[in-house]
Each structure stands twice: as structure tokens, then as C-alpha cells.
Amino acid sequence: MSMFSMAANHSIRPVQEDIIFGMGAMAEEAIRDKGFKRVINATIGALLDDDGKLVTFHSVFEVLKGLSDQQIAAYAPLSGMPEYIKYAIEATFMGYRPNGFIDGVATPGGSGAIRHAIWNYTDAGDKILTSDWFWEPYQTMASEHMRKIVTYELYDEEMNFNLESFEKSLGDLLDEQKRALVMLNTPAHNPTGYSLSNSEWMKLREILIEFSKDQENKIILFIDVAYLDFCNDEEREFFKLLSNLPKNILVLISFSMSKGYTFYGLRSGALLGVSSDEDIIREFKNVCSYSNRGVWSNGTRAAMETLIEIYKNDNIRKKVFEERAKHKQILKERAETFIQSAKEAGLAICRYKGGFFISIPHDDPMRLAEKLTEKDVFVVPLEKGLRFAVCAVSLEKCKSAPALIKEMMESLK
Ligand SMILES: Cc1ncc(COP(=O)(O)O)c(C=O)c1O
Incomplete structure (x- = not known):
């Protein structure tokens, strides 16, 4: 018997429980039953302190709480406050601003930026290229806009960026569509922690330039830098x-x-465009501003005002950078500890260079993730392995987890 439905045809999609939130809920239950100390909840994609509390940067919230009611309550301009865009550009590039025309449009977080890139730079039914390890919401956002994801292999045999696979996949896509939106999540890729090296970037640039020689090809390189602020400044090179x-x-x-x-829930970001052609950037600003009006109108003014205040005032900016640096160091130590313990336990992991997550390749991630719950270890099963959130787990737990994962992996053989 077919189920009666009121939803439009395009909105009838498989009802799936969000795996990340599902695993997270199981971890919460285990914590209630057994206590926080005994449970390793490595499902959360946010920075938590050693007691499992969300880290918030006081220097940032001090600014937010000092805003006037009007600064918080007023609408922002459709494309974002001009000063906010200016500082978003400065915060992103720091001393490594590329030559060219640059502009931006405010969006609700990086997710909003991804949405605008998908909608404005691909046509209905198009395929979008990303690596085979990828942040699952790319898939949801692509399908929400009636696009599809296709992938190249992220790693070659030496666990470096697989330029060959990238080149082949991009070539195939351009042959087929003449237009390719490439979603590249670097540095500090989610879920693996991989970052392209400068020499890989140079080769990737050459590949793009080679394909661009066919004047009919249109290549849109979308760089998702969600974790950029947790990398060293030089990684912006x-x-x-x-x-x-x-x-x-x-x-x-x-x-x-x-x-x-640490403004996760305040939903503020921007899509930035860089081009050697002024008209392309003017068009970029126009199409994305139109999208803002058409989807969510304008963004969160309080967040924009906060960024402006931070960047206008050297002392505040210094305080924010210092606070962030402290947490960057904690994250680095946790990741190094996990990697060292994995080595000692003989647990193979994806090559990690930075960021919130480390991934463990496996051919039956769902079963392994379930098995790990017997040891009170909660991770996110992905298509190609497990994601362990070092951002959310204490050093001590980062040390003990690899051996437990290895043990459960062996028990499945
Ligand atoms: C790879 C990646 N891109 C984009 C985002 C978007 O985050 P937000 O919309 O909160 O900026 C996230 C958040 O987890 C992410 O992991």
C-alpha cells in the first residue's frame, strides 16, 4: 500500500536518522549510565574542554555582550555589512591575499556559502566534484538543490593528495558538462585532517590552467576552509x-x-570570490546577493558587528588570537597523542595534518562503530571508515582510544 503524502515530489526523500546525532545520543545515554570519565564521545564536531563542555572564546563573547540592542536587533544589508565583508576577507587571507578582484557576500556560516556556490555555479542535474572522503552534508546540500556528487580519490598510495585521480575526474566532468564545481576542503579536511602541501597546490593550479585552455570550460574552485583558523598562519600561503x-x-x-x-550557533560566514576579471566578481556579488534575498534574506547582524569590533580594535583582536592559540595548542597535543598511540597500537589512520578530526579507514565502518560502543567508545561511521573527533576528547582519552579501536577491529576478523 503506498503511503499518502502531502509533500511535493522533489521533497520525498529517504528518511534517515542523522548518524552523527544518533551516535551522539547513544554516547549521552552511556554517560548518564556510566559517568563521563568512562565514556569516550568522539562524535561531536566542536571544540570541547576535557570535561566535555563546549569551549567558547570569552574574548569574543565579551564583544558580543557589549553590543547595543540596536546593533543586535537591526537587519543587516542583504549582502552583509560592508565592513564585515572587508574584515572577513582580511581574516581569511591575512598576509596571503591573492592578486585579483575580491569581494564577498555574507551567508549563514560556511554552509550558506556552500549552498550559494552550488546554486549559482552549477545547473540543475549537474555533477559536483569532491574527494571520496568528504563531509556528508555536501551530499545533502547537492541533492537539496538537485545536483549530484561525484568523487576522485583523496589519497594516492603514499597517502599524498591523489593528483592523478583529481585530474582524471575533473577532465571527465568537463568533457561531460563543460562546467565543473570542485569542492576542495583544505587545509584540515573534515573528516581526515588532510591539507594539501604547497607543491600539491602548485600542481593542482597547473592542472586547472591546462583545462582552462579550452575556452568553453568553466571551472569553479570552491575552497572550504572551515578549519583554517586552527592551522598555522603560514598554511595560508x-x-x-x-x-x-x-x-x-x-x-x-x-x-x-x-x-x-566559536560562533557555531550564531550562523555567520561569507562566500568570497576571487577572479582576475572584475566583471566576474561583479556578477558573483550580484548573483549571491540575489540568492540571499531569495533564501534567507539577510544574516545575523550581531555576529557581523562582533567581527567588525574585533578587527577594528587591535587589543581585542590580539586577545582573540591569543585565546584561539591556546586552544589550537590543546587540539594539536590531542591529535599528536592520538597519532602516537595509533602507531603504538598498529592502527592505520588517514594522513592527518591538522583540524578537528582523524579518520580510520575500514571496510565495515557501521559494524566497527557499533562494536566500539561495547567499549564505551562512540565515533561516527562514514562510508570509508570511522571519524574520531579529537576536538571533543581529552588528551587522556585520545591516548587510550586507538588501542580500543584496534582491539575491536581485530575482534571483527
Ligand atoms: C567541512 C565543513 N565545511 C563546512 C562546515 C560548515 O560549518 P558552518 O556552516 O557552521 O560554518 C563544516 C562544519 O562542520 C565543515 O565541517
Whole structure:
């Protein structure tokens, strides 16, 4: 018997429980039953302290709480406050601003930026290219807008960026569509923690330039830098390589206040565009501003005002950077501890260079994740393995988890 439905045809989608939230709920239950100390909840994609409490940057919230009611309550301009865009550009590139025309449009977090890139730079039914390890919501956002995700292999045999697979997949896509939106999540990729090296960036640039020689090709390189603020400043060096590209290569970059300012729920970010052609950037600003009006109108003014205050005032900015640096160090130590313990336990992990997550390849991730709950270890099963959130787990737990994962992996053989 078919089920009666009121939803439009395109909105009838498989009802799936969100795996991340599902696993998280199981972890919460275990914590209630057995106590926080005994449970390793590595499902959460936010920075937590050793007691499992969400880290919030006091220096940032002090600014937010000092805003006037009007600064918080007023609408922001449709494309975002101009000063906010200016500082979002500055915060993203720091000393590594590429040459070219640059502008931006405010969005609700990096997610809003991804949405605008998908909608404005691909056509209905198009395929979008990303790596085979990817942040699952890319899939949801693509299908929400009637696009599909296709993938290249992230790693080659030496666990470096698989340029060959990238080149082949991009070539195939351009042959088919003449337009390719590439979603590249680097540095500090979610879920693996991989970052392209500068030499990989240079080769990737050459590949893009080669494809751009066919004047009919349109290449849109979307760089998702959600975890950029938890990398070293020098890791922004690749931005310089985005200078002076042919006009049929448009670079889009997402700015987000979620992680770098602990403003996850305040929903503020921006989509930035970089091009050697002024008209392309004017068009970018127009199409994305139109989308803002058409989807969510305008963004969260209080968050924009906060960024402006931070960047206008050297002392406040210094305080924010210092507070962030402290947590960056904690994250680094947790990740290093996990990697060292994995080595000692003989647990193979994906090559990690930075960020909130470490991934463990496995051919039956669901079963392994379930098995791990017997040891009170909660992780997120992905298509190609497990995601362990070092951002959410104490050093002590980062040390003990790899051996437990290895043990449960062996028990499944
Ligand atoms: C890879 C990646 N991109 C984008 C985002 C978007 O986050 P937000 O919309 O909160 O900026 C996230 C958040 O977890 C992420 O992991």
C-alpha cells in the first residue's frame, strides 16, 4: 500500500536518522549510565574542554555582550555589512591575499556559502566534484538543490593528495558538462585532517590552467576552509597561488565564524570570490546577493558587528588570537597523542595534518562503530571508515582510544 503524502515530489526523500546525532545520543545515554570519565564521545564536531563542555572564546563573547540592542536587533544589508565583508576577507587571507578582484557576500556560516556556490555555479542535474572522503552534508546540500556528487580519490598510495585521480575526474566532468564545481576542503579536511602541501597546490593550479585552455570550460574552485583558523598562519600561503588565474577559473572561498570564533550557533560566514576579471566578481556579488534575498534574506547582524569590533580594535583582536592559540595548542597535543598511540597500537589512520578530526579507514565502518560502543567508545561511521573527533576528547582519552579501536577491529576478523 503506498503511503499518502502531502509533500511535493522533489521533497520525498529517504528518511534517515542523522548518524552523527544518533551516535551522539547513544554516547549521552552511556554517560548518564556510566559517568563521563568512562565514556569516550568522539562524535561531536566542536571544540570541547576535557570535561566535555563546549569551549567558547570569552574574548569574543565579551564583544558580543557589549553590543547595543540596536546593533543586535537591526537587519543587516542583504549582502552583509560592508565592513564585515572587508574584515572577513582580511581574516581569511591575512598576509596571503591573492592578486585579483575580491569581494564577498555574507551567508549563514560556511554552509550558506556552500549552498550559494552550488546554486549559482552549477545547473540543475549537474555533477559536483569532491574527494571520496568528504563531509556528508555536501551530499545533502547537492541533492537539496538537485545536483549530484561525484568523487576522485583523496589519497594516492603514499597517502599524498591523489593528483592523478583529481585530474582524471575533473577532465571527465568537463568533457561531460563543460562546467565543473570542485569542492576542495583544505587545509584540515573534515573528516581526515588532510591539507594539501604547497607543491600539491602548485600542481593542482597547473592542472586547472591546462583545462582552462579550452575556452568553453568553466571551472569553479570552491575552497572550504572551515578549519583554517586552527592551522598555522603560514598554511595560508596557498592563497597566493590563486592570483592571476584565467577568467574561466573562478575561485570561491567560504569564511565561517563557527569554529574560529566559536560562533557555531550564531550562523555567520561569507562566500568570497576571487577572479582576475572584475566583471566576474561583479556578477558573483550580484548573483549571491540575489540568492540571499531569495533564501534567507539577510544574516545575523550581531555576529557581523562582533567581527567588525574585533578587527577594528587591535587589543581585542590580539586577545582573540591569543585565546584561539591556546586552544589550537590543546587540539594539536590531542591529535599528536592520538597519532602516537595509533602507531603504538598498529592502527592505520588517514594522513592527518591538522583540524578537528582523524579518520580510520575500514571496510565495515557501521559494524566497527557499533562494536566500539561495547567499549564505551562512540565515533561516527562514514562510508570509508570511522571519524574520531579529537576536538571533543581529552588528551587522556585520545591516548587510550586507538588501542580500543584496534582491539575491536581485530575482534571483527
Ligand atoms: C567541512 C565543513 N565545511 C563546512 C562546515 C560548515 O560549518 P558552518 O556552516 O557552521 O560554518 C563544516 C562544519 O562542520 C565543515 O565541517
